[in-house]
Amino acid sequence: MAAKRVRLAKRRKAVGLSQEKLAERLGIERSTVVRWERAETEPQPWVRPKLAAVLKVSADELQSLLDDVTVIQAAPSERMNYMLEHPSSADLVAxxxxxxxVRQLDERYDKVPSTALLGPAGQVHGQVKFLRENAANPRVRRALFEVEAESATFMGQLTWDSSQRRDHEAPISYLDEAVHAARQVGDACTEAYATLRKSYVALYGEKAPAKGAAFAAAAAEVAGPASPSLTGLALLHVAEGHAMSGDLKACEGALKKAEAQFDRVNGDDVAAEYYTINEFNRLAGSCFLFLRLPARAEPVLRTTAGALGAKQKSQAIALGNLTLSLIRQRKLDEAAVSLHRTIDTVELTRGGGGLNLAFAAGRELREWRHEPWVQDLNDRLLALVAAI
Structure with a gap:
């Protein structure tokens, strides 16, 4: 089941604050505000007086807002089994x-290996498609297309990650399916995000920067009228494609356009949680690395890696890139510490991006392969291979 603090969210909006702006006023991450409004966590005692002041309520009124939780009951498994046996009768409750x-599985993405999610996510995706193909009610079919667009995008993400970014065909197939489903219901955000994930496969899997930048640019165009956050995120990957091609001017131009999207983000932007200053800095640091500017990349990546603790797969990528920037500046003691941290994070998540960067860093340490500290790192990388 899901839960929401509807009145808390309404009060925030009533005082004219987005989740991002409220987080800034309180000196916390936006994800913390999201968890409060989803009734997943409670504000810590130290922040409550400030929260009450910002929302312009008393301490008692704040407690009342926090206590008012709306619970959304999920359909019991028996009902779902009935729908699967009689798919033409599928309804909006199903x-x-x-x-x-799908939402519950997606929330676990940064906490567990993708391989652990692939089975349950595949089962749900299959159920969504089956009911959508057989549902008699047009409204239900439309709603199932919306869910299918999200579940197909998630499956594309999981299959690619689980293959350690080696399998390009299956993820693209799922992402194409997501684009098709999103177009059936005019869901520009999901269409743009699925297209953006196709750019990831081109950039990081196929090593095709022009193709990846083209997909990212297409995603930005689709997202433009609907989501400044998603537009900004897509433009960051346009910049990365240019960086991989060695085009500094085009890269900096795309980064500037991406940064300008921050001014357009508001509380109604459904993708706002995906486009934060941390994500901007992570991709900017990656761009500088591709452009052979490790000294520019290092401070950005160092700050970002420290701020991404809750998003462990993204943190592993930032740490891996930070390690590469340090190696290329021959700051070897710091690089060793950073690579150990990268491996620590990858051991928990098995994220393909962080794993690939950890091995890339290991390869760049070959010059010092006879040093005991490098041998220790190589032992850890070999153990990581054995555990996959």
């Missing part, structure tokens, strides 16, 4: 159940 299952 759709809500499946949508909630």
């Amino acid at each position: 759709v809500a159940y499946l949508h909630e299952r």
Whole structure:
């Protein structure tokens, strides 16, 4: 089941604050505000007086807002089993159940290896497609297309990650499916995000920067009228494609356009949580690395790696890139510490991006392969291979 603090969110909006702006006023991450409004966590005692002041309520009124939790019941498994046996009778309650299952699995993405999510996510995706193909009610079919667009995008993400970014065909197939489903219901954000993930496969899997930049530019165009956050994120990957091609001027131009999107983000932007200053800095640091500017990359990546603790797969990527920037500046003691941290994070998540960067850093240490500290790192990397 899911829960929401509807009145808390309404009060925030009533005082004219987005989740991002409220987080800034309180000196916390936006994700913390999201968890409060989803009734997943409670504000810590130290922040409550400031929160009450910003929301212009008393301490008692704040407690009342926090206590008012709306619980959304998911359909029980018996009902779902009935729908799967009689798919023409699928209703919006079944759709809500499946949508909630996709959301729950997606929330676990940064906490567990993708291989652990692939089975359950595949099962849910199959159920969504089956019901959508057989549902008699047009409204239900439309709603199932919306869920299918999200679940297919997630499956594309999981299959690529689980293959350690080696399998390009299956992820693209799922992402194409997501684009098709999103277009059936005019969901520009999901269409743009699925297209953006196709750019990831081109950039990091196929090593095709022009193709990746083209997909990212297409995603930005689709997202433009609907989501400044998603537009900005897509433009960051346009910049990265240019950086991989060695085009500094085009890269900096795309970064500038991406940065300008921050001014357009508001509380109604459904993708705002994906486009934060941390994500901007992570991609900017990656761009500087591709452009052979490790000294420019290092401070940005160092700050970002420290701020991404809650997003461990993204943190592993930032740490891996930070390690590369340090090696290329021959700051070897710091590079060793950073690579150990990268491996620590990858051991928990098995994220393909962080794993690939950890091995890339290991390869760049070959010059010092006879040093005991490098041998220790190589032992850890070999153990990582054995555990996959």
